[in-house]
Amino acid sequence: MNKVFLLGANREINRDKQVVEVNQVIQMEGYHYDRYVVYEIRKNDWGLAYKLINLRTKEFFTTDIIRPLKEKYGIGYYYDSENPQFMDSTEVAIVLQEAKDQKQAEEYEAEQERIRREEVRAIGRKRLAEILPDDAKAMIVGRLKQNESDSQTDYYASSIQRTVILGFSKHTRDLFSEMRKYAGNFEGTAYLSEYNEGYEHREKYSMGDGYYLGESKYSGWIIEKISLYNRERFIEDYAYTAGQEENICIKAQQTIPPAVVQQTDNLQFEIVDYSEKALAIFGDTRPIKEQLKSLGGRFNPKLSYNGGKKAGWIFATAKRTELNYLLNLK
Known part of the structure; x- marks a missing residue:
């Protein structure tokens, strides 16, 4: 029984x-x-x-x-x-048919989605195999996190909404300076290229989230390093990400462009293409720091500059027009 x-x-x-x-x-x-x-x-x-x-x-x-x-x-x-x-038996038969039709439609949509994803993965496998250096031992990625926590029940979790590939590394050491170097390759993570001790998270312990650069592990963009132990497995794991061209945010090798020097009202500025996705402003910025901040700029006292370090402001390249307008007004 x-x-x-x-x-x-x-x-x-x-x-x-x-x-x-x-x-x-x-x-x-x-x-x-x-x-x-x-x-x-x-x-x-x-x-x-x-x-x-x-x-x-x-x-x-x-x-x-x-x-x-x-x-x-x-x-x-x-x-x-x-x-x-x-x-009534007839009513149940109608409901049963409706349920079958709905399930069939859902299965069809799921199969179409599976086919679409596999097509994207096929593109990604080829693309990632072409751009992945032979001597690469790790990849630097940016991940957009969405908070799924419920403080009322003490449940804390997040989900990954998007992953972008920022660059590759020849070693597996976790270096925040390296993560900041690649942060400027993508507009969403450009602000993480500034030095900020509060962005550096070291959680390599049981139940920790490893090393990552970002404001929070629950929401917003973070940057982390993924070790490459098996090339084929690695390509398969990130095929879908690489299959979407907008997720490849690798800076092309190029010489550092010359700075644009601009002078207004006895104040001198240098506008530098800091990376493919970010630009930096150096110079007499103190009088206009509030305006720069209002445009989304982030001040960093230790930006890389001509082989050394110099204080300046980081902006997404999309802000160039607004910055030119601001500087011309001064």
Whole structure:
């Protein structure tokens, strides 16, 4: 005999005993309060299995335990033993067909999505194999995190919304200076190219998130280094990311462009293409620091400059027009 004991409800359930009939309407109590219709009852080695259709969503479900509503305790499926409800066989047949049609449509969409993703992965495999240096031992990536936490239940988690490839490394050492170097290759991470001790996270311990550069591990952009141990496996893991061209943000090798010197109202500035996605401003910026900050600039006292370090401001290249306008007004 197939029996199960529900500890919370203090009830023993005999799963070989049929408690509802085909076409009978039952309900879910707990998570939500949807109604279901039993369209089939099957016997297996573990007892009876009740095949259900959600009357609201037209989704299929299966359960082996349905309890009487008068003995309600906790989350589960319940039937009204005193006033049982039934649907007409024709109505159930219509609902069943609707559920089948919906499931078929969902399976078709899922298959189309699988085909699309595989096509993108095929492009990515080829692209990544071409750009991945033979001597690369790691890859620098940027990840956009979305906060999935619920402080009321002390649940803390995040999901990755996007990954971009910023560059490759010939070693596996975790260096924040290296991460900052590649941060400017992508507009979303350009601000991380500034030195900020608060952005440096060292969590290489049990249950930690490793080394990463960013404001928070739960939301916004972070930069981290991914070691490359198996080239083929690595290409396969990042094929989908590389298959989307906008996720390849590798700076082309080029000579450092000359600085643009601009002078207004006895103040002198140098505008430098700091990277492919970022530019820097050096010079007499103190009088206009509030305006620079309002345009999204981030001050860094130790920007790389002609082989040394110099204080300046970092901006996304998209801000060039606004900066020129601001400087011309001074």
